[in-house]
Amino acid sequence: MSSAAPHRYSPPVLTPTAHPRWLESMLESVRDEWNAACWPPLFRATADGQRPPLRHWRRVLSHFFLIVESFPKYMGLSLAKTTYGQRPGDASARRWLLQNLGVEAKHAEWFIDWMRGIGLAPEDVFTLRPLPEVRALHEFLLDTCAHGTLAEGVAASNWAVEGITGVWTREVVEPFRAYAEDGARIDAHSMMWLKVHARYDDQHPEEALEIIKLSTDADTGEPSRVQAAARKSLQMYAAALHACCND
Template identity: 65%
Template sequence: MEGVSVTSLKQDDVFRRYPPAALKRTPHPPWLEEMLGSLKSAWDAACTPALFRETAEGRHPPLRAWQLFLERCFPIVEHFPKYMGLSLAKTTYGLRPGDASIRRWLLQNLGVEARHAEWWIDWMQAAGVDIPRTFEAPMTPEVQALHHHLLATCLGGSLAEGIAASNWAIEGVTGVWTRAVVEPFTAYARDGVRMDAHALRWLRAHARYDDAHPDEALEILKLTTDVTTGEPARVGIAAHRSLVLLARVFESCGEA
């Protein structure tokens, strides 16, 4: 066949045999149902700290609390694609069931994450945060603990542990609180703060699409967790630690 290399034929054959399918929702196996049940209280605590709850209820917390949140959480936003990159490095193509789908999902998710640090900076600027000082400031102890956990888990843990700690726990909670505060947050414009669509791109984007990511992350856990070993317990521990540490980060933002 003139003009077609043997290499391209082999690649096309691999793609036909192992096409990356979408990660669609399937019934949870018993081990996952048990894990989600055990994590519910930690999940609820991370989703509803005082800052988010009061904002969602229209009680208009002091803008300084949101400034602290934006300053202190920036390192996690900036590093998040790096955590995912460590998970991506553990995927293969065609060697394990679902690998191609997981690889494509992570790559697409990384593409979405590409501008998020910049959008967060836009939000900080609108809220009156000193951005150069934020870049230079060391991580608070709470943020450092979460960062080290995510970095260590995505680097040294299994693929399932890293996905549970980052894409399920962190992105999942983010989807909940952003949907709760996205509209009430615009009330801060009454304080002379410029909260327009440009400033709130990060918040609106996560309120819109992070409802799907946790469910897709759970599908990855089903595909990659070895239930014949103790891995389900380790996956639960990794997710639980993320939720607990994330709640501590949020709580610390109420402390000037």
């Protein structure tokens, strides 16, 4: 009889699979909203090396701190919906959310370092009342992750918000260094949030889509609700950014 120890249990890792037709349709239907959210004029101009006034970035960062600080809370609400072995894919989704919550642990601190680098006092940001459009996005994400299905919450937060963040940060991270000419402190600490999101957020949206596929009942009306949650999140993100830059 073999005395070898049994293999350690681990839920399947989320790996890319072929999209079902309903998800392909969803991705195509929200393409315009995705592009609008990824590339508001501030992000596009910065990526193109035009160096818009730094005050626009200060305004975006100060108001969007609410979303960054709250992101682990959105994920925690999604985590609360997972089971262990009761539904297909739930154990994998649970592990993924827990791992990403660990990754998120320092993101607010890195964001604060970025704010300080461009001349924002954290104490002022902490007491700032965000713009109505930013608060509306925050409340929508909280409500969707708390009261929607697991797929709806992941679509609104991890796929939509985290996904577009990975797109614009990859193109903004290097041109942003030019703001040193405007007095910004550009160093390893102030650039960490941008660098980290530019490096790994290309994987997270694809993994989020796997959770969405595993947890959506395609034989019901859930695909349309998932699409609606993703679309509204993208629209509200774009509206919030527009409000921040409209001074």
